[in-house]
Amino acid sequence: MEFPFDVNALFPETISVLDQNLCAARKPHGRPDAQNQTAIVIDELGKASAKAQQLPAPITSAAKLQSNRHYLYLLKDGERNGGRGVAVGYLKVGYKKLFLLDQRGAHVETEPLCVLDFYVTENLQRHGYGLELFRFMLEHKKVEPEQMAYDRPSPKFLAFLEKHFELKHSVPQVNNFVVFDGFFRNRSVVPLRKVPLKKPEGEIKPYSLMEREVVREEQKVLPWPFVRSAAPPPSPPLAVSSQFSRSLSVGSSPTRGPPRPTAAPGVRQGPTLHPQSLDNCRTKRTSSLNRSQLSFH
Numbered sequence: 001m002e003f004p005f006d007v008n009a010l011f012p013e014t015i016s017v018l019d020q021n022l023c024a025a026r027k028p029h030g031r032p033d034a035q036n037q038t039a040i041v042i043d044e045l046g047k048a049s050a051k052a053q054q055l056p057a058p059i060t061s062a063a064k065l066q067s068n069r070h071y072l073y074l075l076k077d078g079e080r081n082g083g084r085g086v087a088v089g090y091l092k093v094g095y096k097k098l099f100l101l102d103q104r105g106a107h108v109e110t111e112p113l114c115v116l117d118f119y120v121t122e123n124l125q126r127h128g129y130g131l132e133l134f135r136f137m138l139e140h141k142k143v144e145p146e147q148m149a150y151d152r153p154s155p156k157f158l159a160f161l162e163k164h165f166e167l168k169h170s171v172p173q174v175n176n177f178v179v180f181d182g183f184f185r186n187r188s189v190v191p192l193r194k195v196p197l198k199k200p201e202g203e204i205k206p207y208s209l210m211e212r213e214v215v216r217e218e219q220k221v222l223p224w225p226f227v228r229s230a231a232p233p234p235s236p237p238l239a240v241s242s243q244f245s246r247s248l249s250v251g252s253s254p255t256r257g258p259p260r261p262t263a264a265p266g267v268r269q270g271p272t273l274h275p276q277s278l279d280n281c282r283t284k285r286t287s288s289l290n291r292s293q294l295s296f297h
């Protein structure tokens, strides 16, 4: 995605880690217009991501990033656009308090690192950029893919996880977060923090409540599961929620599409991480450098 300003000047690194300040914590922008331009990049990519996922409203924007403790990994290609660079995509993660079911169906209160949004511009998908982003995040957060939770992953993202990390056997949940077999098996690796029964931390509201609230304001409609069209409510009134009935407990992210099927209970296979080398991915996408043009609309 091209912009009418120098992306390379804005983001010196190939992958920038953006936080609430819209900049890497240790590298505040010196230029006065840098934050505005950074916001433009995030907002435009966020809109494109929402469109790609057929979401009713963006779940990623500069304003949302500023009001949540999320990390956004932004990938550029500095050689495109006459050397001014283009924004290729982003990966957004954050910690969420989730009630999850382990393999025995027992509730476990956790606060894993979650993938909340992931997007590579349309004409650069399947060229290894997504893997580059994902692997950078894994290294930065010192986490393994099986230790993370995924907020209603799209079919493309599920295919991505299976291809690159052999994550395919999910543990059935009652919300829209997907976790895979190793999530519970490796408790010694991932300390699943037991959350006391007092009120949760203020900065990160559980179960995507914050995003729901913002989307509700933007859309001027009631939040899920009470969203109804202008037409009279279906009969029975809550029939529309039947397909979301698994999400009535916790952790759902109603801003995405309908829930996707999870693995059948009892189907278990311990995934082994075999990420492909980044070099391979870079080789793969290099072949497409001239394939398409990016545009900022």
Ligand SMILES: CC(=O)SCCNC(=O)CCNC(=O)[C@H](O)C(C)(C)COP(=O)(O)OP(=O)(O)OC[C@H]1O[C@@H](n2cnc3c(N)ncnc32)[C@H](O)[C@@H]1OP(=O)(O)O
Residues within 6 Å of the ligand: 049, 052, 053, 115, 116, 117, 118, 119, 120, 121, 124, 125, 126, 127, 128, 129, 130, 131, 132, 150, 151, 152, 153, 154, 155, 156, 157, 159, 160, 161, 163, 281
């Ligand atoms: C929790 C969430 O964020 S869910 C939302 C995920 N985002 C989206 O669905 C938005 C649209 N899709 C995308 O932006 C990208 O395809 C991403 C971010 C999912 C993956 O990034 P990419 O750069 O395409 O991934 P990368 O090139 O590293 O890996 C390619 C693999 O991803 C999967 N994949 C990517 N695109 C597709 C596709 N159109 N159809 C099926 N699988 C796909 C495949 O496994 C693919 O391997 P293959 O080409 O050998 O079949």
